[in-house]
Amino acid sequence: MKYFTLNSDTFIWIKKSQVLLYGSNNGNHLLLDLSDGVRSLCEKLIDVSNLYCVSFDDTDEDIVSFINESVSRNLGAVSEESGDNIAIPPLLKVQHDINRVDQDEEDMYFLRYLSSLTIYLGGDCKPNNYHTQIDYPFPSKQTIPLKSVVDFVLENNRNTLSKIKFILPVFDAEQITTLLTDLHDVCHKIEVVIRYTEVLKNRELLTNVAAQIEQVIIICEPDDDVEILEGNFMYNLITRSEMDYEKWLAIVDSKICKYDIVPIYDDNRTFFEKNIQITPDEILASQPSKRMIYIHQTINLFNWGKLYVYPDGSVYSKCGGERIGYITEPLNVLVGRELRANHSWRRTRNFKMCRDCILQFLCPSPALFEYESSDVAMLACKRKCSPTG
Ligand code: SF4
Numbered sequence: 001m002k003y004f005t006l007n008s009d010t011f012i013w014i015k016k017s018q019v020l021l022y023g024s025n026n027g028n029h030l031l032l033d034l035s036d037g038v039r040s041l042c043e044k045l046i047d048v049s050n051l052y053c054v055s056f057d058d059t060d061e062d063i064v065s066f067i068n069e070s071v072s073r074n075l076g077a078v079s080e081e082s083g084d085n086i087a088i089p090p091l092l093k094v095q096h097d098i099n100r101v102d103q104d105e106e107d108m109y110f111l112r113y114l115s116s117l118t119i120y121l122g123g124d125c126k127p128n129n130y131h132t133q134i135d136y137p138f139p140s141k142q143t144i145p146l147k148s149v150v151d152f153v154l155e156n157n158r159n160t161l162s163k164i165k166f167i168l169p170v171f172d173a174e175q176i177t178t179l180l181t182d183l184h185d186v187c188h189k190i191e192v193v194i195r196y197t198e199v200l201k202n203r204e205l206l207t208n209v210a211a212q213i214e215q216v217i218i219i220c221e222p223d224d225d226v227e228i229l230e231g232n233f234m235y236n237l238i239t240r241s242e243m244d245y246e247k248w249l250a251i252v253d254s255k256i257c258k259y260d261i262v263p264i265y266d267d268n269r270t271f272f273e274k275n276i277q278i279t280p281d282e283i284l285a286s287q288p289s290k291r292m293i294y295i296h297q298t299i300n301l302f303n304w305g306k307l308y309v310y311p312d313g314s315v316y317s318k319c320g321g322e323r324i325g326y327i328t329e330p331l332n333v334l335v336g337r338e339l340r341a342n343h344s345w346r347r348t349r350n351f352k353m354c355r356d357c358i359l360q361f362l363c364p365s366p367a368l369f370e371y372e373s374s375d376v377a378m379l380a381c382k383r384k385c386s387p388t389g
Pocket residue numbers: 280283349353354355357358359360361363379380381382383
């Protein structure tokens with residue numbers, strides 16, 4: 001009797017008529033259409049009670065060919081005896097904690113997962129919905145009293161909280177000076193996000209502010225006549241088209257300023273298809289590690305650990321998502337509520353199209369732009385292509 005054992009770093013997935021073996025230690029993969037015999041063998045390999053080791057029929061040509069290909073790509077091995085090369089997928093700690101949240105939603109323990117607070121200050125500004133995709137101000141007649149903001153931040157300042165972002169719709173010198181004075185002890189964690197047109201109102205003060213905090217992030221629109229300022233600034237350059245991209249490249253110089261090209265999905269499907277979406281072969285070539293695959297299966301890397309406070313004091317785990325509470329509530333309760341309700345932090349790649357896709361957990365966590373298309377058809381990948389074996 002012969003046995004086939006998958007390597008402990010090899011993942012196996014079956015979707016519809018295909019099987020994919022992926023070696024997370026070497027990036028090798030094998031993608032095949034399933035015959036009946038190979039399907040039956042792969043289903044046994046997936047059954048954890050077999051511990052990745054199954055006997056096989058060496059008279060079935062399809063099975064022998066599948067196993068030979070796997071062995072030649074260092075995804076598994078053949079032996080005369082039942083192997084001891086056993087792989088039991090590790091559980092991320094967060095999975096235990098999800099069970100814990102069912103017992104006590106107010107457990108202080110959950111605060112360790114909070115990494116960033118983004119606070120939208122109220123005021124008037126150009127309306128659009130970019131805040132659901134990127135850090136971007138939106139207009140609001142309501143404004144949280146600064147004292148409530150300061151109390152909330154100071155009360156909840158913990159080691160795991162590494163970033164406190166203020167999104168300013170308008171540059172209000174008195175407001176920003178008060179905030180920085182009252183939050184002096186946490187200045188090194190503070191980032192201020194503001195549009196370029198507001199920066200022009202008081203460059204000197206903003207340069208001064210930037211010198212005291214982690215950084216000032218300046219959002220630039222393609223129609224802004226941007227001049228690069230000296231100081232602790234980061235430029236987020238909104239890009240909706242190739243023309244925008246060309247314009248930014250002509251202005252910025254990576255030697256003298258920090259910048260990010262920030263694509264926005266704004267009914268510009270062609271631009272995204274051509275420049276942002278990746279092909280299945282590119283996903284495979286990115287060679288995600290074992291740890292990264294477990295993360296893809298469990299949490300959303302883009303959303304994890306982030307909370308957002310709106311100008312009316314309501315709190316969200318994703319901008320434009322469902323409210324999880326108010327800043328008047330203890331933060332451990334808000335975090336526990338998100339962990340239980342899962343509006344955002346544990347939203348994995350679970351779109352219908354992705355559930356049927358063989359690359360579901362090799363693919364990156366869903367990006368915010370993927371939620372923007374009404375039919376959720378603007379996925380991370382170019383769906384017209386198929387991966388190659
Ligand atoms: S985005 Fe979805 S459909 Fe596209 S490759 Fe990733 S998992 Fe598959």
